[in-house]
Amino acid sequence: MTAGEAAATTPTADAGARRSLVATGAETGTVTAELALGLPAVVAVLAVVLVLASGATTQLRCADAARAGARAAALGEGIAEVQAVAGRLAGTGATVRVQRSGTWVTVTVRHGVAAGPLATTGLVAEGRATARVEP
Numbered sequence: 001m002t003a004g005e006a007a008a009t010t011p012t013a014d015a016g017a018r019r020s021l022v023a024t025g026a027e028t029g030t031v032t033a034e035l036a037l038g039l040p041a042v043v044a045v046l047a048v049v050l051v052l053a054s055g056a057t058t059q060l061r062c063a064d065a066a067r068a069g070a071r072a073a074a075l076g077e078g079i080a081e082v083q084a085v086a087g088r089l090a091g092t093g094a095t096v097r098v099q100r101s102g103t104w105v106t107v108t109v110r111h112g113v114a115a116g117p118l119a120t121t122g123l124v125a126e127g128r129a130t131a132r133v134e135p
Contacts, residue, residue, distance in 0.1 A: 051113070051114055051123070054113055054114050055113045055114075055123055055125060058111055058112075058113050058125040059125040059126075059127065061089065061090055061091060061111065061125075061127075062090055062094070062109045062110065062111055062125045062126055062127030063109075063127035063129070064089055064127070065085075065086040065087070065088075065089035065090035065094065065096070065109045065127060066086060066107045066108060066109045066127035066128050066129035067127075067129040068085050068086060068089050069082045069083070069085050069086030069096060069098065069107035069109065069129065070105060070106070070107045070129035070130060070131035071131060072085045072086075073098060073100075073105040073107060073131065073133065074105060074131035074132060074133050074134055075134055076133070076134060079098050082096070082098050082105075082107060083096045083098065086107055086109050090109045090111050090127075091111060093111060093112060094109055094110065094111040095109070095110045095111075096108070096109050097109075097110075100133075103132055103133050104130055104131070104132055104133065105130070105131055105132075105133055106128060106129070106130045107128070107129050107130075108126065108127070108128045109126065109127045109128075110124055110125070110126045111124070111125055112124055112125075113125055
């Protein structure tokens with residue numbers, strides 16, 4: 001093996017070849033273009049995940065509030081107290097409806113899903129619970 005062949009296979013020779021490719025501009029700007037195309041998709045997926053998480057949380061709060069309101073109504077509380085209990089658990093902006101039918105009472109709680117800039121989604125969560133009124 002000659003000295004010229006040994007120099008051509010050394011790591012410094014490979015690094016020099018890579019540097020010459022970069023210097024010609026063949027790879028310039030590809031990362032920027034990939035980022036420009038991929039970033040909006042990542043942001044859109046993140047927004048969808050946040051709205052879904054907010055919807056699931058709001059649904060659970062509405063169901064819990066309706067259950068607590070139905071329990072309060074079953075124990076003989078008045079409509080105003082039932083609405084206060086359910087409204088406290090569901091959060092501000094929730095609507096609480098109480099219906100009595102014979103020995104049964106149904107509490108329905110509705111609340112908008114997203115808050116802030118995502119409030120324009122128009123999604124509404126609803127929870128409903130029915131309980132038998134105690135004698």
